[in-house]
Amino acid sequence: MSREIYRLTEADLEPLAVGAALLGTGGGGNPYVGFLRAREIFRQGAAVPLLDPASLTEADWIGEVGGIGAPVVSIEKFEQGDEGTRALRAVEEVLGIRVVALISGEIGGANAMEPVITAARAGLAVVDGDGMGRAFPEVQMCTFFIYGARPSPAAIADEKGNVVVYRNVIDMYWLERLARHTTVDMGATAMLALPPMRGDFVRRTAVPGTVMQAIAIGRTIKQARAKRQNVVDRVLETTGGRLFFTGKITDIRRHLVGGFARGEAILSGTGDWVGSEGRIAIQNENLVLWVDGVPVIMVPDLIVNLEFDTGEPLTTEVLRYGQRLAVLGLPAHDLLKTPEALKVIGPAAFGYPELSFSPLGAAA
């Protein structure tokens, strides 16, 4: 019965938040506020069991909770606290079940913390895995839905006490559309509980090990800083990633389109890339890196911008003229690179039909 592979305690929360920020590939929302909220609960003695996804069976119902909305608002509009629990209880009520554990739909960014917070409050476990292995801008961009999870019942709760249940929706695109607009009404941030899934389905479709991976990345960054080591090098060792560009931002364009931050950053090469131009396309997350016009990393592979000197993971909204970046590429999990997955999260799905997905390092 060694389903429990680890027990999350207060000491894991900051590394988890830092690692999650890196896996957010520029988006996913800042996990820092969630870290503070989690710390308050864990300081009262909470310890959350982390379950091996390989140990899950059909008898286990697994819940999924996460924030939905505009990350920038969540920094100022705090939660009341039990939004995740209320949304979760509403979907359990429809199905007449209780979940044994929660999983994050998106380990990259703020939604790494939400299942941990709700699990700590509700006395549940958390599964060591997630549905993206990174961050993506929309709820259907997730292995669970790509591989056939039902789109309802889902529920959304706000800090005022409103709970809206998506009792039946015809597909994930409808859930995304309806929930997104309800979130705007609720004040641009809310908590979403997605349909509970059976354990055997989660075992087959989750990107495994990503909670421990985020913690490992976060610890690496903290230790490297403490020891004044080169953070970029240490992150590359820990993640198995590769450095694809270093440069200085010479132009940055951002505009809000349909609730998403879209834009691009232009970089003038430094170090090994002097004389080259880098270009990064953004929709909340970093989508594509071109070097001298040649696409070298593209979704679903991970494009991570670290501040060159400090190794700090940079979200797309803090990029600014003159910043020096190290642009890392990390390979996405194989579950994200199947033909079914690429239809939903490949370059064409993000408006780049001219790019045929080429995995990281294929041309290396």
Added chain:
Amino acid sequence: MSREIYRLTEADLEPLAVGAALLGTGGGGNPYVGFLRAREIFRQGAAVPLLDPASLTEADWIGEVGGIGAPVVSIEKFEQGDEGTRALRAVEEVLGIRVVALISGEIGGANAMEPVITAARAGLAVVDGDGMGRAFPEVQMCTFFIYGARPSPAAIADEKGNVVVYRNVIDMYWLERLARHTTVDMGATAMLALPPMRGDFVRRTAVPGTVMQAIAIGRTIKQARAKRQNVVDRVLETTGGRLFFTGKITDIRRHLVGGFARGEAILSGTGDWVGSEGRIAIQNENLVLWVDGVPVIMVPDLIVNLEFDTGEPLTTEVLRYGQRLAVLGLPAHDLLKTPEALKVIGPAAFGYPELSFSPLGAAA
């Protein structure tokens, strides 16, 4: 056990639709499409018991269903058929109950037909009454909510198969806001099931007798036309209303504001009102009639525009330059004129804080 005061059959549907159009006071949506849908079901043999609201007890759960959205769209975007039933089942599921009868929230306009249609399909009764005795533009403008009905659970269903449940909402304004935007996402029309109410509450708060009243008005109009009688006079006799103005439209302004048709019509007096100017303010429904600058009818009393020659009830969207109107005033039910009610549906609630409600005929 004479709870059943009447049994609605196919022959009642057209009079109900015509009378409901008149009680819509210019708004409420056209009941004609609902009449056609109802007729299809009743032709297959349905007959719906009509219950006396005075007979309802605490043991009876009463459901409320109605269309929500832009009436103009409902003329072109037809229903799949069981939207009302699916929305109703969703709220019953949350409460773990089954309703025995349905009631209309709004007898004026299209929502007179919806409970009849859903009741015919689901084998339920209909209560002879409603929550307005007329039409109003927003769901909270209803005796049930004015007198304390809970705002949740409510549910909304579209023709595609989506069902959204408002499991908990903090008040009716939030329900209105959330459901209105979900309706827009669903294509601007959908069916809404409001929270089932206990029979004793409905007995105390419903405007009684309005289904039979609408049928009586509809029959009167049909008969007067068949006998080439003056329709306006016959309607005044049947409703106990009074003629407040006759005139020709010389100016009509309409604009869409926040999903509502707002505007005003200017009339040049005819007959007894030659030399006078009439002015009617509109927000979906007719709100206020001024004659020579003096307010003579105002919400919640009913302002009904009949085409002068035919007696046809005119909705605000078909008013046009040159039309000759008879403007009738019908007294609202006392439940709409209490201080609690006037806060929600008095002139100030519609943007006329300078008007203190003066009931119809008070100055006569």
